[in-house]
Amino acid sequence: MSAYRVASRYAKSLLELAEAKGITEQVREDMNRLVLLNETDAEFATLIKSPIVSSEKKLEVLKSLFKTGSSELTLSFLELVSHKGREAFLPLMAKEFLKQYNVHEGIQSAEVVTTVPLSDKLRAEFSKIVKEISGKDKVELDEKVDKDLIGGFVLKIEDRQLDESLKSKLRALHLDFTQNLYEKKF
The missing domain is CATH 1.10.520.20 (N-terminal domain of the delta subunit of the F1F0-ATP synthase)
Structure with a gap:
């Protein structure tokens, strides 16, 4: 089993x-x-x-x-x-x-990863976003701090992920840039 x-x-x-x-x-x-x-x-x-x-x-x-x-x-x-x-x-x-x-209790759990600890205002905003996405009234946020994100946030709700971090945007930009260079050579 x-x-x-x-x-x-x-x-x-x-x-x-x-x-x-x-x-x-x-x-x-x-x-x-x-x-x-x-x-x-x-x-x-x-x-x-x-x-x-x-x-x-x-x-x-x-x-x-x-x-x-x-x-x-x-x-x-x-x-x-x-x-x-x-x-x-x-x-x-x-x-x-x-x-x-x-x-059982109708609680939606979500994980928020930011570069700094959340303020009450940001916590309320993230809770609001999670409520809109999940349709549930109760939200439980698991807050994590990751200095490597540089800026922005990553919000995970079950199997969904909203990555608005500067780190991921730079990675995407790097990938786009290297792909364009590769295409110009060939």
């Missing part, structure tokens, strides 16, 4: 259980924490995926990281995943949970 299918099934079950218990928001926060931890802590990411470290040891680490502020459902979920030996899929399960949560 593919990693995506495994993650999707576990995430769906977790979302359904969280809804039934009325703790969807708390579980969402736990899954956000898990994704952030996996993306920012290389040691954690390596440990979770390591086939050498036992499931028991991984569960100990997970419990110590999530014992405060996490729901009982999240802790039970981590135990279940550990007992099944599927800890390597946990980051993917958490991301899939967040996707399914957004679909």
Whole structure:
């Protein structure tokens, strides 16, 4: 079974259980924490995926990281995943949970990459653009800063990308220029 299918099934079950218990928001926060931890802590990411470290040891680490502020459902979920030996899929399960949560709640997520942090005014403008494109009223922006863009922005909404960065415009200009030179030679 593919990693995506495994993650999707576990995430769906977790979302359904969280809804039934009325703790969807708390579980969402736990899954956000898990994704952030996996993306920012290389040691954690390596440990979770390591086939050498036992499931028991991984569960100990997970419990110590999530014992405060996490729901009982999240802790039970981590135990279940550990007992099944599927800890390597946990980051993917958490991301899939967040996707399914957004679909359930009617939230459109989008990624904005700029050269500087967004001001409140720009954030509102990007939210407005995402609402117009997606047709959804709720927007969740993932803001990233990339100094290599030189200027402008890149907006990603699901499989669509609006690249208005100076870097991409210069790349296109360079490509056009080299193509014209090539055509003149031949």
